[in-house]
Structure formats: structure tokens, C-alpha cells
Amino acid sequence: MLDLINAVTLLGNFLIVPGLTYGSQLALGALGVTLVYGVLRFSNFAHGETMAFGAMLTILVTWAFQAFGISISPLPTALLALPFGILGTIGFTLMIDKTVYAYHRQRKASPVIFLIVSIGVMFVMGGLIRFVIGPNDQIFFDGTRFIISAREFKQMTGLQEGLAIRMTQAVTIVTAIVIVIALFWFLNHTRTGKSMRAYSDNENLALLSGINPNRVVMITWILVAALATIAGTLYGLDKSFKPFVYMQLLLPIFASAIVGGVGNPIGAIAGGYVIAFSELILTFAYKKVIQYLSPADIEIDGLMQILGTDYKIAVSFIILVIVLIIRPTGIFQGKTL
Amino acid sequence: MLGTLFQEHRTPILLSIMGLMLTAVGVLQSWGVSLTILNMCLISAIMALGVNMQWGYAGLFNVGVMGFAALGGLAAVLVSMPPVSEAWQAGGLGILSGLLITFATVMCCLFIWPHLKHSKWRYWVIFAVIVAGYALLRIFFDPGVNAIESINPSVTGYLGGLGLPIVVSWPVGALFAAGVAFVIGKIALGLRSDYLAIATLGISEIIIFFIKNEEWLTRGVKNVNGLPRPVPFEVDLQQAVWFQDLAMQWGLNVADASSIFVKLCYAGLFLFVIAILLWLSETALKSPWGRMMRAIRDNEVAAAAMGKDVTWQHLRVFILGSAVIGMAGAMLTTLDGQFTPVGYQPLRFTFLIWVMVIIGGSGNNWGAVLGGFFIWFFWIQAEPMGLWLIHTLTAGMDPSSAVKAHLLEGAAHMRLMTVGLILLIALRYAPEGLIPEKKRI
Numbered sequence: 001m002l003d004l005i006n007a008v009t010l011l012g013n014f015l016i017v018p019g020l021t022y023g024s025q026l027a028l029g030a031l032g033v034t035l036v037y038g039v040l041r042f043s044n045f046a047h048g049e050t051m052a053f054g055a056m057l058t059i060l061v062t063w064a065f066q067a068f069g070i071s072i073s074p075l076p077t078a079l080l081a082l083p084f085g086i087l088g089t090i091g092f093t094l095m096i097d098k099t100v101y102a103y104h105r106q107r108k109a110s111p112v113i114f115l116i117v118s119i120g121v122m123f124v125m126g127g128l129i130r131f132v133i134g135p136n137d138q139i140f141f142d143g144t145r146f147i148i149s150a151r152e153f154k155q156m157t158g159l160q161e162g163l164a165i166r167m168t169q170a171v172t173i174v175t176a177i178v179i180v181i182a183l184f185w186f187l188n189h190t191r192t193g194k195s196m197r198a199y200s201d202n203e204n205l206a207l208l209s210g211i212n213p214n215r216v217v218m219i220t221w222i223l224v225a226a227l228a229t230i231a232g233t234l235y236g237l238d239k240s241f242k243p244f245v246y247m248q249l250l251l252p253i254f255a256s257a258i259v260g261g262v263g264n265p266i267g268a269i270a271g272g273y274v275i276a277f278s279e280l281i282l283t284f285a286y287k288k289v290i291q292y293l294s295p296a297d298i299e300i301d302g303l304m305q306i307l308g309t310d311y312k313i314a315v316s317f318i319i320l321v322i323v324l325i326i327r328p329t330g331i332f333q334g335k336t337l
Numbered sequence: 338m339l340g341t342l343f344q345e346h347r348t349p350i351l352l353s354i355m356g357l358m359l360t361a362v363g364v365l366q367s368w369g370v371s372l373t374i375l376n377m378c379l380i381s382a383i384m385a386l387g388v389n390m391q392w393g394y395a396g397l398f399n400v401g402v403m404g405f406a407a408l409g410g411l412a413a414v415l416v417s418m419p420p421v422s423e424a425w426q427a428g429g430l431g432i433l434s435g436l437l438i439t440f441a442t443v444m445c446c447l448f449i450w451p452h453l454k455h456s457k458w459r460y461w462v463i464f465a466v467i468v469a470g471y472a473l474l475r476i477f478f479d480p481g482v483n484a485i486e487s488i489n490p491s492v493t494g495y496l497g498g499l500g501l502p503i504v505v506s507w508p509v510g511a512l513f514a515a516g517v518a519f520v521i522g523k524i525a526l527g528l529r530s531d532y533l534a535i536a537t538l539g540i541s542e543i544i545i546f547f548i549k550n551e552e553w554l555t556r557g558v559k560n561v562n563g564l565p566r567p568v569p570f571e572v573d574l575q576q577a578v579w580f581q582d583l584a585m586q587w588g589l590n591v592a593d594a595s596s597i598f599v600k601l602c603y604a605g606l607f608l609f610v611i612a613i614l615l616w617l618s619e620t621a622l623k624s625p626w627g628r629m630m631r632a633i634r635d636n637e638v639a640a641a642a643m644g645k646d647v648t649w650q651h652l653r654v655f656i657l658g659s660a661v662i663g664m665a666g667a668m669l670t671t672l673d674g675q676f677t678p679v680g681y682q683p684l685r686f687t688f689l690i691w692v693m694v695i696i697g698g699s700g701n702n703w704g705a706v707l708g709g710f711f712i713w714f715f716w717i718q719a720e721p722m723g724l725w726l727i728h729t730l731t732a733g734m735d736p737s738s739a740v741k742a743h744l745l746e747g748a749a750h751m752r753l754m755t756v757g758l759i760l761l762i763a764l765r766y767a768p769e770g771l772i773p774e775k776k777r778i
Contacts, residue, residue, distance in 0.1 A: 043531040056674075103765055112398050112530050112685070116695075117402075117764055119688065123757025130750035248778060254535045311551045315537035321524055326460070329529050 004157075007292035009161040015284055021169040021238055027272030028231035029249065030154045030256035031183065031265055038263035039220040040101070042114035047228060047253065049125035052246035054229025055236040056133050058085030059140045066135065066142065074144035074167065076238060078237055079175075086229045088333045093225040096121055107218070118290065122247075138241040143167060156330050157332035160280040168238040180269060183223070187265070192219055200263065228306070248313065253278070255316035259323050261330025270331060279315045282307045347772050348703045355710045361468055366728020372600035374717055375777030380669050385615055385693040387661030387701060392691075393700035393774070394622070395654045396634040398534045401521075403686035404541025405659045406516060407548055407678070408422065409510030411555060414676045416506035417565045418498035424485045424494060426551035428553065431481015435474050442470030484541040495556045503530070504567045506667045514663025515656045517544070522655040527648035533655075541687065548678045561676040568602035571595040603672055609639070610668070611706070614661065618702045630654060631700075662690075684753060690714060695763050698770030707771055716752075721752050 029051060036044040046048075061081035104117055146152075147170055150162025155194050187193040192215075199206040199216045207213060211217065239245070256275045260267020286304040307315065323330065343350055359378075363371035369549070384402065391397040445466050453459040462553050486494050517540065525536035548555050555561065567575020574580045574595040583596035621627050633640040633647050639648050689712060727744055734741045 043535065045534075084368025100761055110530075112534075113764065114398065115531055116691070117761065119691075120764065123688065123753050124761065125757075126750075127750050127757060130753065134746070135750070159499055168547035171432045182452070244748060248542070251535075251539050255539075258532070258535070291738060308550065310546060311543075313539075313546060314543050317543055320536065323498075324524050324528060324532060328532070 003277075003292045006159055007289045009159055009163050010289055010292070011217050013163045014162065015277075016094060017163070017165060017169055019273070019280045021172045021278035022280070023273035024172050024306045025231055025235045025238065025272075026249075026252055026256045026276050027269040028176055028179065028227055028234070029057035029253040030260070030268035031180075032227040033253055033257045034260075034268040035220055035224050035227070037257070039196060039216060039241075040114070042111045043119065043254065043262075045078055045115060045118045046125060046251065047152050047224075048246045048248075049122045049129065050089065050093065050225065050228040051232030051235070051249070052241075052243050053125055053232075054085050054089040054225065055246075056129050057215075057240055058082055058229065058233045059133070059138055059236070059241060062140045071142065073142070075143055076143040076167065076237060078140055078173065078233055081173065082230065082233055085233060086226045089229045090222050093221045097217070097221050114305040118236040124300050126243065126247065133243070136245055137144065138236075140241065140288040141168065141237055147329040166238075167335055168234075171236045175230065175234060177228070183227075184264065188221075196220065241324055251313060251320075252276075252316040255320040259330055261332045262332065264332050267330050267332040275316050275319060278319055279312050283309045283312055283316050292332060345502055348523075350712075351771060355707065358714060361672070365498070369600065370598055372597060372604060374714060375598060376607060376672055377717070378710040378713045379604065379611055380665050380672065381490075381690070381693060382706040383607075383611055383614060383665040383668065384662050384690045385697060385705040385709040386611075386618060387658045387665065388690050388694045389697075389699060389702060389705035390658035391619070391655055391662065392694055393705065394627070394630045394634065395651055396530075397651060397655055397658075398530065399533045399537050399655070401541030401544075402662055402690050403681050403683050404537070404544035405514040405517070405662040406666030406669065406686050407541075407544050407726070408513040409506075409663040409668070409683045410681075411548060412563060412672035413506040413667045413670040414511050414561045415498045416501050416509050417503035418561060419500045421488070421493045421495065421497035423554075424488050424493060427488055428481035428484035429496070431477050431484065432553070435478035436471055438474045438477060442474075444464060445470070453469075458589035464731050469638060482553045482682065490559075493556075494559070495553055495561075502567065503671050504556075504606075505616040506666050510667030511660040512665040514666070515660040518656045518659030519652070522652040524596070526651045526655065531636050541683070542586070545678065545681050547679075555657070555676070555678065559677070562674075564670065564674050564676065565675060566674060567606060567671065568599050571599055571675050574598060595736055607668065613707065615702055622702065626678030632697060642742055652764060684756060686759070689713075692763070694770075695760065695768075696770055698772040698774060700774030701772050704770050704772035704774075713769070715728075719752065719755065 010154030018203075026100065026248055029047065033044055033047050034048070036042065036047070057099070058078055061084040062078045065071070065077050065081055070080070072080050100117060100121060103195045104113060145168050147165045148163065150164040153162040153164065154160070187197055195211045196219060197204070198209065198218050199211055203213075206216075210262070235246075235249070252275050256271035257268050259274050260269070283305060290304055359371050359375055363375060384406065387405075388399065389403060390398050447461055449462055449466065450459075454461060477656075485496060488494060521536055521540050522533075523535040549557050551557065552559070572595075573594075576592045580595065580598070581591055583598075586593045587594055589597070628638070629645060630650065632643075633645060633650055637647050690709075692706035693712040694705050695708070696712060697706070700705025724745075731741045731744055
């Protein structure tokens with residue numbers, strides 16, 4: 001019985017808590033992709049770099065706060081800097097829309113052209129980020145490290161395995177829940193949100209009803225920039241901020257959006273958790289769990305991993321392929337914003 | 338007057354400008370540098386031709402050029418390196434049984450898929466087969482891999498290749514790329530257009546991860562050096578009497594002459610390939626098949642209504658284009674003489690090629706070739722130019738200032754931004770490119 005509890009705690013520590021955290025980050029990222037797809041109707045390849053850009057602004061403001069000695073300990077200072085990062089990213093995104101996307105939108109270019117344009121934007125942003133903050137790892141976390149550390153947990157329960165909950169993990173999950181509730185409230189209960197949904201559902205009908213398309217596009221970019229900044233900052237807080245990692249996040253984020261059904265916010269959230277947990281489940285080393293659960297002291301050689309950790313990125317691709325074969329419209333098909 | 342002359346003879350004029358630029362480099366810097374750039378230009382042009390088939394003929398957006406090029410490079414290693422017999426003895430059986438199990442699993446799935454069409458157990462049966470196959474694979478495969486990787490890891494530690502002439506790897510690289518393109522195309526084509534982009538993005542990253550991690554096959558990040566060459570080595574040439582006489586006639590010293598001679602040999606081989614490809618592509622574009630492809634690209638619904646199988650035609654042209662890219666990848670590795678998995682970067686291998694096609698003129702083969710030449714030329718010459726620019730701009734600053742150091746360091750990332758800007762500007766102001774597609778009535 002004790003072995004069983006130990007095994008469950010082990011899974012909780014290395015699988016469930018990290019999975020919830022990573023899933024929340026992916027879900028926030030996928031929400032941004034889905035919003036762009038639902039309203040502007042193209043796959044935004046620049047989303048990863050938008051996340052990195054927002055995180056970078058937040059980091060710069062965090063450093064300024066840290067220099068002046070402003071802090072909200074035990075919470076990380078980055079949370080205080082986040083609104084400034086969001087504002088900056090919103091400004092930058094709206095500027096990009098005005099100078100780049102607006103022209104192609106006016107010409108009613110095909111989605112593929114938008115996709116290529118977004119790749120151009122991705123490179124410009126990537127270059128800018130590396131120019132400003134450099135390509136290296138940046139650490140900007142401060143405040144209390146653990147809510148419960150593994151040692152405290154072991155002392156409290158007397159178990160052999162510890163369940164540690166880091167501050168960044170708690171912050172990520174709580175922020176994600178708050179943001180998602182706010183977003184759904186906005187989309188379902190405000191006039192602007194409803195006009196966005198109407199526009200996404202049927203553009204011509206929305207225009208006939210007197211909805212201002214420019215305003216809808218602007219609101220969408222504002223939401224996307226805010227979501228991207230939050231997702232980027234949370235990811236950077238939890239792991240570390242490194243510009244090129246955000247480019248590699250693009251594939252899991254797209255996979256999350258497609259798994260849930262592109263253009264569907266609930267799908268994006270579900271997809272984020274599906275991808276995160278599949279990644280962890282398939283690359284987790286089960287050696288210790290099996291040792292706890294097996295009756296006698298059997299020697300297990302090898303890590304009992306299903307896939308090597310290096311192939312993390314393959315997991316989101318495999319899931320993407322499965323979805324494309326079995327159900328190309330995603331889990332929650334037939335629904336839009 | 339001059340304007341109309343330029344309009345009528347755009348292609349030859351632009352190509353001669355390119356020739357003049359290469360000559361200028363030859364005269365001002367050295368002929369060796371000029372020929373190195375020319376060889377890379379030729380390979381870039383072939384890759385651009387491949388992308389042009391997919392984008393220009395059919396409007397398919399392939400974000401995985403890097404992966405297909407890397408498959409070509411892998412082919413070069415697997416075809417040309419001498420086999421490592423100890424490794425084969427140690428782990429060959431494990432690897433072969435692993436391959437056999439994979440093949441059997443895939444065959445099983447392909448057999449079950451249509452036979453259980455109406456059963457609700459279909460997905461579970463497939464899932465069980467895959468899980469069982471994977472478990473079996475790991476049991477046989479892992480010991481083999483470990484055995485191979487432990488044999489003399491600093492020199493070999495992999496299976497080696499077939500020991501064939503490296504030129505054979507060019508068509509083999511094309512086959513590898515075509516095989517992967519078939520699978521990806523089968524999955525992603527026929528769905529929404531951006532699924533292909535996302536799927537190719539994914540597969541190219543996975544191919545690179547695979548090549549970096551599967552050391553038993555590719556030596557991974559330890560690189561494979563000293564690939565055989567299709568042309569003579571400089572050292573041998575320098576010793577040959579006939580070559581020493583030739584160098585005397587050219588009025589060059591033997592070392593310089595040998596290096597130029599080798600590069601000319603490569604250029605000849607590449608020119609031969611590009612000439613055949615261009616002839617084939619131009620013929621194809623003029624043929625009824627080319628007309629049909631354009632019809633499909635310009636209006637899929639109308640073409641489908643005329644009884645054309647759009648998805649099947651897309652699949653065919655996607656495979657063809659990927660095969661050309663794979664071949665170019667093998668040629669590139671041949672020219673480099675080594676296989677370095679870390680060198681495959683999306684900016685250099687996917688998006689630069691894209692810029693070549695869009696700047697050159699999508700839908701026009703000569704445009705793709707010209708774009709390959711121009712963009713590669715500027716890609717190579719841009720770094721010294723950019724560095725010079727930053728140095729000049731910051732000349733007045735204190736050499737020890739942090740701002741200057743930051744600017745100089747940042748100059749390295751300017752390439753990223755420049756490629757992005759060129760792409761954005763081209764799509765907005767010159768979407769037709771340098772040599773626009775011929776208007777056909």
C-alpha cells in the first residue's frame with residue numbers, strides 16, 4: 001500500500017504537476033494561434049516569436065524593477081512587470097498589422113500568402129529579439145522558489161518520495177485559469193466579444209449587421225498579443241528564457257490548436273493539455289515507478305522509457321499526424337469562436 | 338528604348354549581370370572564391386528549382402526544405418562511405434531484425450486498415466499492433482545499437498555505408514526525399530492548405546533530430562568526415578606530370594591551379610545536372626501536364642470540376658519537387674566532403690531557398706535559377722558588408738564602449754532580420770519576382 005502511494009507521488013511530482021504547467025503554457029499559446037485563425041483566417045507562424053518578444057519586454061521591465069528594488073515577494077517580480085510587457089507587445093503587434101498584414105488583407109490575399117508573410121514577420125521579430133537581448137539564456141526569476149519542497153513533503157508525510165510544487169508552477173496554473181475564464185467571459189458576455197464571434201462565424205453576415213471589421217481585427221491582435229506575452233513569460237519563468245526555444249515551441253502549439261480543432265478556443269485548451277501530457281507520458285522514465293509496483297526486488301535494467309527525451313518534438317508531430325488521419329477537424333469539430 | 342529591350346530579353350540580361358558579378362569577384366578577390374560561390378549558387382539553384390515545382394507550379398507551401406536536403410546528405414553518407422565490418426558483425430543482426438520488424442508492423446497496419454473499415458475496433462487493433470511492434474523493435478534494436486556505437490566510437494561507431502561512388506547518392510537522395518514526401522503528402526494533402534506547411538515543418542525538425550541522435554546510422558553530432566569525392570584530389574593533381582605542364586601553360590603555380598581545377602570539375606558536374614533539370618522542367622511546363630498544373634493552381638474548384646484529381650496531382654508534384662531538393666542535398670554534402678547534422682538550420686536551408694524562389698520569380702524555372710544565384714551571392718557577401726557597415730558606423734565610438742560591443746555582436750543576427758525584411762518587401766512590392774511567370778493565353 002505504501003509502495004502504491006509512493007509510486008503515485010512519484011508520478012505526481014514528475015508527470016502530473018509538470019504536465020499541468022506545461023499544458024497551461026501550451027493552451028495559452030494555442031489560444032492565440034486559434035484566435036488569429038478564427039478571425040484573420042491564417043496560421044500565424046510568428047506566434048512563437050511574439051511570445052518571445054513579449055517575454056523579452058517583460059524581462060527588461062523586471063530587470064528595471066529589480067534594479068530599483070521593487071518586488072512583490074514571495075511572488076516573482078515578473079508578474080508585476082507583465083502588464084508593461086503586454087502593453088508593449090500590443091503596440092508592436094498593432095504596428096506590424098498596420099505596416100504588413102493590412103495591405104494583404106485589403107487585397108484579399110490567400111491564406112498561404114498570409115502564412116508566408118507571417119514567416120517574414122517571424123524572422124524580423126527573431127532578429128530584433130536576438131539583437132536586443134542576445135541569443136543566450138536569461139534568468140529573471142526571483143521570489144520564493146518552492147511552495148512545498150520535496151524535503152518538506154517527505155517530512156510531513158513520511159513517504160520516500162517527495163511532491164514538490166514550485167512557485168512558478170503554481171503561478172502558471174493559476175494565471176492560466178484566470179486568463180481563460182476572463183477570455184471566455186469576454187467572448188460570450190460582452191458586446192465586443194460577441195461581435196468577434198459573429199465575424200469569425202460568418203464574415204459577410206457580420207459586415208451586413210454593421211460590425212466594424214477593422215475594430216474586430218484590432219481587438220483580436222490585442223488579445224493575441226496579451227495571450228502571447230503571458231504564455232511566453234510563464235514559459236520563461238518556469239523553464240528559462242532562450243529565444244530559439246520559442247521557435248521550437250511553434251510545433252507543439254500548432255499541434256495543440258489542430259488537435260482541439262483550429263478556431264475553437266475550448267479545443268485549443270484541451271489540445272494544449274493533450275500534447276503536454278502525451279509528451280511527458282511518452283518520454284518519462286518509468287524505472288522507479290515499476291520498482292515500487294513490482295512485488296519483489298526485481299532488477300530493472302534500462303530507464304523504461306518509451307521514447308528518448310530527445311524525441312519530445314516528435315510526440316506532438318505523431319499526435320498531429322494521428323489527428324490528421326482520423327479526424328482532420330479536431331476533437332471539437334464544427335464549432336468556431 | 339532600353340526599357341523595352343530589357344523587358345524583352347530579361348533572362349539573358351539578368352544572367353549576364355550575374356556572370357559579371359562572379360567575374361568581378363574573380364578579378365578583385367580570387368578565382369578560387371568566385372568558383373566556390375558559383376558552385377554553391379548552382380546547388381542553391383537546383384534546390385530553388387525543386388521548391389519552384391511545388392510553389393510555382395502547384396501553389397504548395399513546403400516549410401520542410403531543410404529536412405529533405407538533410408535526407409540527401411544522409412544518402413551521400415550511406416552510399417559512399419566504406420562499410421564498417423566489425424560494426425556489422427556486432428550489431429548488424431539487431432539492426433536488420435529491427436528493420437524487418439518495422440516493415441512487418443507497417444505492412445500489418447496497412448493490411449488491417451482497409452479490412453476493418455466498419456469495425457469499431459479498427460483503431461484499437463491498429464494501436465495494439467503498433468505497440469507490440471514497437472516493443473519487439475526495442476528488444477531487438479537496442480542491443481544492436483549499443484554494440485555498434487561502442488565499436489571504436491572516436492573513428493567509426495556507426496555502420497558505415499555501401500562504399501559505392503558518391504555520385505550514386507544523388508539519385509538515392511532524391512529517392513529518400515521522395516519516399517518521405519509521399520508519406521507526408523498522403524497525410525496532409527487534400528486537407529486545408531496550411532496543414533501541409535505545419536506537417537512539413539514538423540517532419541523536417543524530426544528528420545534533423547533523428548540524424549543528430551541516431552549515431553549508429555549517421556554518427557550524429559560527431560559528423561562524418563572524409564567522404565569520397567567524384568573528382569580528383571588536389572594533392573594527386575599536384576604530383577601528376579601532365580597537370581604540372583597544364584599549370585605551366587596557365588601561368589599559375591601548381592597549388593592554385595589544382596584547387597581551381599577541382600572546383601571547375603565540380604562546377605561541370607553541377608552544370609550538367611542543372612541543364613538536364615532545366616530542360617526537363619521547361620518541357621514539363623509546356624506540356625499538357627504543365628497546363629493542367631497551372632489550371633489547378635489558379636482555380637482548384639474549376640479544375641476539379643473538369644475531372645482533374647487535384648489531390649493526386651498535388652501529391653505527384655510534391656514528390657517530384659522534394660526529390661529534386663533531396664538530390665541537391667546530396668550534391669551539397671558531396672561538395673562539402675563532410676556530413677555535419679548541426680549545420681542544418683531552417684533559416685539557411687528552408688527560408689533562404691524560399692526567398693530565392695520568390696525573388697527570382699515563382700512559376701518560372703529560369704527565375705528560380707536566377708534567384709538561387711542572386712540570393713546566394715548576396716548571402717555570402719552580406720556578412721562582410723554588414724560587418725564593414727557596423728564598423729564604419731561605430732568608428733567614432735570609444736572602442737571599449739559597451740554599446741559598440743553590443744552592436745558588433747548584434748550584427749551577426751542581422752541576417753535573420755534581413756531575410757525577413759526581403760521576404761516582406763518582395764511579397765508586397767514585387768510578388769512576381771525578377772523574371773515573372775510567362776503570361777500564357
